[in-house]
Amino acid sequence: MSDRYDVIVIGAGPAGYVAAIRCAQLGLKTACVDRWSDVKGKAALGGTCLNVGCIPSKALLDSSEKFHEVSHTYKLHGINVENVSMDVAAMMKRKSKIVTMLTRGIASLLKANKIDSVHAHGKLVSPGTVELYDVETNEKQGEITAGSVILASGSTPIELSSIPFHGDRIVDSAGALSFEEVPARLGVVGAGVIGLELGSVWNRLGAEVTVLEALYDFLPTADEEVAKEAAKQFSKQGLNIQLGARVESAQVSENGVEVTYTVDGEEARLAVDRLIVCVGRRPCTDNLLGESCGVELDERGFIKVDDNCLTGAANTYAIGDCVRGPMLAHKGSEEGVAVAERIANGTGHMNYETVPWAIYTHPEIAWVGQTEKDVSAAGGKCKSGKFPFAATGRAKAMEDTVGFVKVVADAETDRIIGVHIIGPHASELIAEAVVAMEYYASSEDLARTIHAHPTLSEAVHEAALSVDGRGIHRVN
Ligand code: FAD
Numbered sequence: 001m002s003d004r005y006d007v008i009v010i011g012a013g014p015a016g017y018v019a020a021i022r023c024a025q026l027g028l029k030t031a032c033v034d035r036w037s038d039v040k041g042k043a044a045l046g047g048t049c050l051n052v053g054c055i056p057s058k059a060l061l062d063s064s065e066k067f068h069e070v071s072h073t074y075k076l077h078g079i080n081v082e083n084v085s086m087d088v089a090a091m092m093k094r095k096s097k098i099v100t101m102l103t104r105g106i107a108s109l110l111k112a113n114k115i116d117s118v119h120a121h122g123k124l125v126s127p128g129t130v131e132l133y134d135v136e137t138n139e140k141q142g143e144i145t146a147g148s149v150i151l152a153s154g155s156t157p158i159e160l161s162s163i164p165f166h167g168d169r170i171v172d173s174a175g176a177l178s179f180e181e182v183p184a185r186l187g188v189v190g191a192g193v194i195g196l197e198l199g200s201v202w203n204r205l206g207a208e209v210t211v212l213e214a215l216y217d218f219l220p221t222a223d224e225e226v227a228k229e230a231a232k233q234f235s236k237q238g239l240n241i242q243l244g245a246r247v248e249s250a251q252v253s254e255n256g257v258e259v260t261y262t263v264d265g266e267e268a269r270l271a272v273d274r275l276i277v278c279v280g281r282r283p284c285t286d287n288l289l290g291e292s293c294g295v296e297l298d299e300r301g302f303i304k305v306d307d308n309c310l311t312g313a314a315n316t317y318a319i320g321d322c323v324r325g326p327m328l329a330h331k332g333s334e335e336g337v338a339v340a341e342r343i344a345n346g347t348g349h350m351n352y353e354t355v356p357w358a359i360y361t362h363p364e365i366a367w368v369g370q371t372e373k374d375v376s377a378a379g380g381k382c383k384s385g386k387f388p389f390a391a392t393g394r395a396k397a398m399e400d401t402v403g404f405v406k407v408v409a410d411a412e413t414d415r416i417i418g419v420h421i422i423g424p425h426a427s428e429l430i431a432e433a434v435v436a437m438e439y440y441a442s443s444e445d446l447a448r449t450i451h452a453h454p455t456l457s458e459a460v461h462e463a464a465l466s467v468d469g470r471g472i473h474r475v476n
């Protein structure tokens with residue numbers, strides 16, 4: 001390991017490791033410092049996303065969805081399967097294997113790109129100087145320097161002081177990805193992305209799930225019709241979502257957790273075996289910044305950056321969950337690429353208007369850009385076209401017909417400004433909308449683009465045609 005680099009990246013999550021790889025590709029001598037350890041104390045690269053986030057949650061979502069399908073929908077296809085049972089230990093083993101394979105994959109990529117991967121806690125003490133601390137003893141190991149530093153320290157779950165985490169009874173999202181058995185009664189605080197995804201996993205496996213959400217609006221950032229359809233489907237699946245529920249306290253006993261909450265000022269109680277608290281995440285900057293390093297935090301604890309991810313300190317950038325914007329892996333990765341290119345060449349590209357969202361429930365939910373409500377709140381005018389999956393042959397063949405695609409276009413220019421999907425493979429279908437928006441496509445462009453038949457993407461095509469009232473497979 002050298003002690004002088006062109007770039008030091010602190011954090012090897014999807015923001016940091018991607019930034020490091022792009023820096024190396026551009027010929028910059030790069031070090032990537034990350035403190036995450038696996039159960040054996042060895043470095044486990046990939047941050048929250050690979051270790052306790054995107055990947056393990058999707059592994060469990062896929063396993064539980066398969067179990068649910070075998071138990072409920074296979075018979076519609078004429079397949080009779082008897083005595084279906086779930087081996088939770090085997091499901092968890094599969095999840096851990098995937099995580100290990102992928103975290104090792106990142107280590108190989110860093111090595112192949114000749115990036116020095118440093119397993120340590122990093123602290124920026126002044127622009128360009130990073131002190132390294134042992135991850136277990138916290139003893140100082142030395143320091144390394146670089147022309148530029150990229151901070152990519154990520155985020156951690158918010159803990160509510162009224163219901164602190166408690167062993168395996170009151171857990172955060174990471175705890176909920178490692179239950180050893182299906183809890184008979186599961187409570188979830190927060191009907192956000194994590195609450196819905198992890199609530200779905202355990203609900204499909206047989207838990208009785210109650211979700212307590214403080215707001216009266218369900219999925220307020222999604223399109224209103226999408227949120228309404230989602231609420232209907234989740235409730236059909238047995239997720240009991242209580243809106244306007246303010247959790248006051250939780251009492252842990254040998255048998256479980258008793259949660260006290262209020263709805264419209266009325267006190268209510270919920271007895272569960274386990275409680276997942278997923279009320280958002282906060283930026284992780286503990287012992288990251290020396291007093292005179294010049295990097296500032298905003299009032300919510302995020303590292304302050306400008307539009308180019310530059311902090312107030314010279315040649316010091318910050319990307320991913322530790323800065324403003326959605327806490328999404330792909331948002332952090334794209335910022336990482338853009339910053340690497342800015343450091344190497346002076347320019348980089350990041351379009352915050354085309355960051356897609358995807359929620360991996362069943363049906364899946366995905367969107368990009370603005371809702372009709374956003375447009376009218378900003379005083380603009382738009383038109384929209386909607387098409388149900390039930391009217392596509394492919395969804396019918398798949399026996400997966402819930403949901404629709406909605407395309408929102410500027411009323412005057414016809415430029416696509418938002419696409420909202422609830423339905424099968426929404427997380428994949430949204431990519432077409434992102435590409436269209438990135439290329440400033442109009443709904444007419446999408447409407448004149450040939451889509452293979454029979455595919456789910458025909459619903460995107462038909463929604464674009466419907467913007468102009470000329471959908472073919474529906475009565476306009
Ligand atoms: P992180 O992934 O948090 O990585 C930061 C890294 O920096 C960590 O390894 C940390 O240990 C290290 N670090 C921090 N401080 C220091 C320091 N001082 N020195 C050394 N190392 C340090 N997003 C999606 O886009 N799609 C999904 O499907 C999705 N699913 C999710 C499911 C769950 C259950 C959770 C919790 C999150 C999910 N997310 C998802 C969010 C996603 O995981 C984050 O947006 C993403 O990981 C952020 O990337 P990052 O690199 O900014 O930070």
Ligand code: NAD
Binds near residue numbers: 213246278279280359
């Ligand atoms: P979230 O912000 O999505 O949802 C938190 C919910 O908790 C909100 O609806 C909020 O109103 C509610 N809440 C807050 N305080 C509460 C209280 N005291 N009582 C009851 N409800 C309360 O946060 P999250 O679900 O924890 O997820 C964190 C972030 O992780 C997400 O915002 C997202 O960026 C990322 N993530 C993304 C994906 C994905 O892309 N598929 C999956 C999981 C997580």
